[in-house]
Amino acid sequence: MIAALLDRLRQGDRNALARLISLAAQGEGLAELQASLAANPRSARVVAFTGSGGVGKSTLIGKLIPLVRSQGHKVAVLACDPQSPLSGGALLGDRFRMGSSTDDGVFIRSLAAQSGHGALADHLDVMIRLFETVGFEVIFLETVGAGQGDVEVRRFSDVVVLMLQPETGDDVQWEKAGILECADIVVVHKADLPTTEQTAAQVRAALDLSPARHVPVLRVSTKANTGHAELWQTIHALPLRRQHATAASLLLESAIAWFKERYQAAESRHDAELVKLIEAWQRGETPTEIAAQSLLNTLTRAKP
Structure with missing residues (x-):
């Protein structure tokens, strides 16, 4: 069955892609999938978004999708949601927050985050390789929240975007969790709020304690529709970590x-x-x- 689905996938069958992602999420046929996909190049730019609940991860991704599509890139989104205690599936469900799309260059899928990972769904690496097989050039990953589980998302991604918002005390939480050390970009979202610059200054001060690497701190406001283009330009300028990783x-x-x-x-x-x-x-x-x-x-x- 896996081989037949992969043949359909390589012919551009979206139903086969959806079915294979479901199988990977359930842990079925993993060995065959991994063996079949191993030779594929790591061609996509994988961008992970992490941050506390309510910070606006889905909203921001929803704004970036048309921006990226306007440049001709195919975009996939893997959004990790809390696991439903009844069904075991994603609590919020497919496309609930970003809206559905008839654009063949966009594929959005919600996944249930497993208790072992906390912030991530299982077998994301296989799903990413499936998207790369059919030419998706940009893959957005959305974690459930911000915590120690998010540290693992760096293994799957080229760029980790940490999202904070003013007036929430997030600064204390991310310092405790050590998430700032894993971020490649920090976004102060909802930048139309009055204490935005104060929050950005606190982040910059914390980052200055580790001067060995430069982490951009950007202000973005979906309400005012500002900062999205600069964010994408910054993401696109960073090197592809997965492609440069050694065997x-x-x-x-x-x-x-x-x-x-x-x-x-x-x-x-x-x-x-x-x-x-x-x-x-x-x-x-x-x-x-x-x-x-x-x-x-x-x-x-x-x-x-």
């Missing part, structure tokens, strides 16, 4: 992701061998090096 670093990232997924699956099953191993390490009966090797052996034998 060794990509392998290491993939191995870590595999390890975490296996660990989370074993933990959710209350795997007896895993529990015994962790308890022995906590009591000091097993050295860390031996416990780590035993953990790897346990997860390798376990069913995914």
Whole structure:
């Protein structure tokens, strides 16, 4: 079935694309998908947007889509929403906030963020490769919120845009979470509010503590319709991190992701061998090096 869907995908079938994304989200056929897509070039510019709920991530992405399309780029959006406690699917659902589009150059999909990741859906890497296969040149990722789970989004993206807004105390939260260290661009959204410049100054002061890299701080207002073009220009000027990654670093990232997924699956099953191993390490009966090797052996034998 996967092979047939991939054949249809390469012919430009959007229904096949939607079906393959659903299969990837459910964790079905992953090995076959990864093997089939491995040789594809990392051709898309992947931009992740993170920030507290209500900061306007979807609204901003909705403004950027026509701007990017006007330059002839195909745009995909993977929006990670809270998981519904009843259905297990995305709580807000497809296209709820950005609106539907009849433009074949735009594809928007909502995904349920899994409890293990917090801010992200599972298997985003496979979904990104699917979009790249059919020529989507820009992929926007939207996380559920801002927290430690968002740090992982850097692995999937070329650019991480951290969104803040004035008058919310976000400055305390992002300093605690360490999210600022992962941002390539900081956007002070709702820049029509009166304390915008104060918030921007606080961000710049925090960034000055790490002068080794330059992180632009931009003010954007969707209400006043200002700053969107400058934001896209800034995004487009940054290097494509995924394309410049070495094979060794990509392998290491993939191995870590595999390890975490296996660990989370074993933990959710209350795997007896895993529990015994962790308890022995906590009591000091097993050295860390031996416990780590035993953990790897346990997860390798376990069913995914």
